[in-house]
Amino acid sequence: MKVQWRKSSHSGGVNDSTCVEVAGLAGAVGIRDSKDPDGGRLAVSGAAFGLLVEKIKTGSLDQP
Template identity: 80%
Template sequence: MIVQWRKSSRSGGTSDEACVEVAGLSGVVGIRDSKDPDGGRLAVSGAAFGVLVEEIKRGRLDRL
């Protein structure tokens, strides 16, 4: 299976920026670090990913 990873168009495109990439997989959403594409990955349900995105948008996961 070929996986199409993509990152936000707002990421800036430089290699030194912290960014994640996501991929739609069979029944789940894959998440990985764009700076370490061969490293660890997460797989979460579409519903869990939706909650994560909403929490990010609301600023609830911002570092203090």
């Protein structure tokens, strides 16, 4: 089965260089750099991905 990668609808579009892409995997969520789709990838649990999204939305990971 081919993995379907997607960008957020909140990204800057096709040419935005600051995006990550995500994909639903069997029992996990895949994450990769949209600028380097053949490079390294992460696979995290759905719970871990949800926590990451929550932290991003609340700004708790923002640097000063």
